[in-house]
Amino acid sequence: MPQFFISSENIVNNNILITSKNDINHIVNVLRLKKGDKLILTDPGSLIYETEISEIKPNSIETIILDKYEPTRKLNIDITLAQSILKSQKQDIVIQKATELGVNTIIPFISQNTVVKLESEKDKNQKIQRWQKIAYESSKQCQRVTIPEISQIISINELIELNNFDVKLVCAEKDAQFSIKKLLLQNKENIIKNSRILVIIGPEGGWDDKELQLFRSKNITLVSLGNLILRAETASITAISDIIYEYEL
Known part of the structure; x- marks a missing residue:
């Protein structure tokens, strides 16, 4: 699944909002994802979220959190x-x-x-x-x-x-x-x-x-x-x- 970085302030209850213009353009026009497609969203240094796109608007993409977990892809040093x-x-x-x-x-x-x-x-x-x-x-x-x-x-x-x-x-x-x-x-x-x-x-x-x-x-x-x-x-x-x-x- 494609991964994007988000800020913790974009997480509300069980939803995550993507507001970066570059990320929205990449998701919609490059990857051509649509409602129901899956994304990995990462809050840097915190948690990883597996999500599903629930709504696409011109200035935002709303996703539903399906799962979340601690990151494992990092060095110990x-x-x-x-x-x-x-x-x-x-x-x-x-x-x-x-x-x-x-x-x-x-x-x-x-x-x-x-x-x-x-x-x-x-x-x-x-x-x-x-x-x-x-x-x-x-x-x-x-x-x-x-x-x-x-x-x-x-x-x-x-x-x-x-x-x-x-x-x-x-x-x-x-x-x-x-x-x-x-x-x-x-x-x-x-x-x-x-x-x-x-x-x-x-x-x-x-x-x-x-x-x-x-x-x-x-x-x-x-x-x-x-x-x-x-x-x-x-x-x-x-x-x-x-x-x-x-x-x-």
Whole structure:
């Protein structure tokens, strides 16, 4: 069944009202659903509702709740991906795939070799809005119960000061202290439900030597993803997958 996100304020007794113009257009004109068809509606971070369309109006769709239950499609760990901003399509792919893999927060940041130049606050806000929309649509497609947060764009100096993580690692094609597998195994006994993990991925041009020194000075471990040199967007997907494999399966 198709899934859409709703707000708790749209739930009244045994009915849920869909009022988003984009969702109404998608349901009526793209999916061509009609009265009696079924939908999955999710209140982010709360419950999942199986519903049936009872009435379609120009500005709203009314549904009847058939069943509701706690979500199960979520990770037991809290992964944050910090991604040095990549060229448009590559960054879009990273956000889409990170969403599908269950990442909770995506932090876009600017490093020495970041190719993309965002000069104004307007440019930055437009990018964030675009990325948040991609995360929203990807969450619907893979039937997630939460939508990843795309944070404000920050500098690498701001990034290294972020705290409250149980594990912090940066993927580096050179000067790595451990393989990612070894680091994850070393920390496995300390990982419990909702443990917070920060994984940092660099730009297309790789890390500057001074940045690697900066990470080491803040005790952020440099890890290798193997003997091959990966594209930045591939490195993100690989690192997240490795974390899920070690801590979730």
